[in-house]
Amino acid sequence: MTSSPPWFDPKTPAREDCVVSCLIDKWAAATPDKTFILYENGDSWSWSQTRSIARATAAAFAARGIRAGDTVLAWLPNNATMIRSWFGANYLGATLVPINTSYRGRLLEHAIRTSDARLMIVHPALIDRLSEIEHSDLEHLIVDSPDLPNLDCGLTMEPVSVLDGDSAAEFDFAPQIWDTPLIIFTSGTTGPSKGVITSYLHQWTTATVQYGYMTAADRILINLPMFHVGGTSSIYAALARGASAALFDGFNTREFWPQLRATGSTTISGLIGAMASFLTKTPPQPDDGDNPLTYCTLAPITDDTIALSKRFNFHYVSGFNMTELSSPLITPLDERTHRSCGRPRSGVECRVVDDHDMEVGANMIGELVVRSDSPWVFFKGYHKNPEATAEAWRNGWFHTGDLVTRDADGNFFFIDRKKDAIRRRGENISSIEVELDVYAHAAVLEVAAYGVPCPAGEEEVMVAVAAKPGHTLDPQSLVEFLIPRMAHFMVPRYVRVVEALPKTPTNKIQKVQLRGEGVTSDTWDREASGLALKRQKLK
Structure with a gap:
């Protein structure tokens, strides 16, 4: 089932409406004096x-x-x-x-x-x-x-x-x-x-799908780095629409709304992952709803992020994308299907498959694979890495490396990165699900859940957490908070309290670094503390 808003049905454009130099020439001729971009230092270019x-x-x-x-x-x-x-x-x-x-x-x-x-x-x-x-x-x-x-x-x-x-x-x-x-x-x-x-068409398609609501009257605030698709695609959206952009070097929770208001930005490069979480946790202000933000990309869709959109009075879309693709899954405006990353847009096919590329049934976990019915709208390959390109494009489908489910209505739901899923004593555990329960604790600012090797084989669940300013986190109290909220096999054995979690410049938590550090000397061990858990026996 394919169901997309009208602007998520991209048609192959003419060269003049797609290539960067052509777009700049086009708008320089049509609107030479209109501001194209504002810079953080106050400079601007028409x-x-x-x-x-x-x-x-x-x-x-x-x-x-x-x-x-x-x-x-x-x-x-x-x-x-x-x-x-x-x-x-x-x-x-x-x-x-x-x-x-x-x-x-x-x-x-x-x-x-x-x-x-x-x-x-x-x-x-x-x-x-x-x-x-x-x-x-x-x-x-x-x-x-x-x-x-x-x-x-x-x-x-x-x-x-x-x-x-x-x-x-x-x-x-x-x-x-x-x-x-x-x-x-x-x-x-x-x-x-x-x-x-x-390719130019790849970049254009990503931009016009992800930011399809933009018009020439919009200004997009960009704080995702230009070495990331979130930065380049949002600039490309302004190019494609003849709109304007306000470019900042990074996201800052305290400065975000003042920057938005000062530049009159009606949309942004996206509120994703930790960015939305940080804004959700800021104290409410009387003028929260008085801001120019009209639309944005918001992910994931949870009670907290829906509340954020209502609090600050903006509309949102959500979806799924990665650098190699061009937003194959998308949600209509303000769709409130929790955790859903949408349905396939026009022009792409999406399947959920097992380790042998066989399609699995509704509500079963598998890897998301995709393909397009038009050339050049996905990436052309990994530069100087034909082995990785061939591995990703097995059996004619691009393998995302992401675990998802699909319901009977065709909605897709992100579960975890395939490499981030935790295997504990025969159970497959989504690190995302663990993190959502940990986030519910009032003192938690950010969290990463990941697996660490267990001497008996497979893995144990470990979380690294950072506290909100002015709060402290006691590992045992946190675990006791979690026990009634999650399945016994998901409750973390190891808790590590840190000042801040390591992140990429796009605010993605670097779990690979945390996994590499393993169980450190400052890690609390639930089993060593005597807090044991057992499966409930049903009579």
Whole structure:
């Protein structure tokens, strides 16, 4: 069963309505003086300025040997230099490869080596990390600063002013909808990051499905990083609609609503995971409902997030997406099916399968696999990783690595990442379900549930928790709170109280790091404390 709002039925657009350089040219001609983007430092660009700056940057890249089909690295926060680097590369027919500003050491070396880039635009505070690694093909740095740092990292360096090339330059290459604007690295929450090769149509489809409610009158506040699909797709939505954007470098709970009001933003790049949780837990204010937010993407849908939408007076959609895809599952506006990530949008098929790719029945847990009836709307593969590409595309379907169920009405429900599910004494446990019960405790700000090896085989349930400001968490009291609320086999054996959970820059909790740390010396052990649990025997 397929049921989607009208704007979630994307049709393949003409090149002029899809390719980045064409869209900028289009709006610069139609609305030259309209503001396209506001920056955190107060600067702004109109559409005509955006076109001029993008073309100047393309000319500067060309003068440094970059040609159509080449890759350019960007190691930058959300700022004007990141935007001009993306647009400039695309005007030239080159591909931008933005990388995580938290990378260093092995992860940084992997990203640089995988990119094949000879040129990187870099923030000055990051350059010293380059001296710790092999540079691979990298030769040249353009430093996002008027002055060059007094550092020797073995690479040629120039200041950011060199990006002011000839804005009247002409470029021979005319990108098509199947060409590659960006290579985006996955979050790496369950393993090494992979470079996702996108197409213009892939990026456009993601944007116009996820933000299909946007019009030219909207402004989208973007605080997800530009090395993540949440950042790039929201910029792309503004490009596609001729709308405007307000770009900030990261999410901050205290500053979020003031930023929204100050910029007049009517939508945002998304309230996902911990972001929504943090806003839900803020003290109510008399003017909560007095804000310009009209629509947003909200996930997951729970009692708390529904209450958040009512409290702040906005509408929402939810769904399922990942860097490789283009929002295959989506919900209609304000649909209140708890935990549902929607139904398949037009143009895609979704199945729930077992480990042998055989479809399972309604309400049974399996892996979500997807395919599209049109080319180029999903990713083109993992850059320089054909083995991972082949593994993901088994039997003609893309395997998401996510466990879901599907009800009789065709609604899909996310259960867990396949690698995050916990196997304890014959029981499969959703880490998400454990976390929802832990979140119900009044003192819990954030939580991660994960499995740790058990000497007898399989795993034990462990949670890492952080307390709300001004609160303390006692592990035994927390477990006693949980016992009447969950099945006995789900109650955590191990509880670790931390100041904050490790996260990616997109606010995804890094369970792989927590699992790697295992049972630490500061971890409380329920069994060692004498608090034992047993299955209830039914007579």
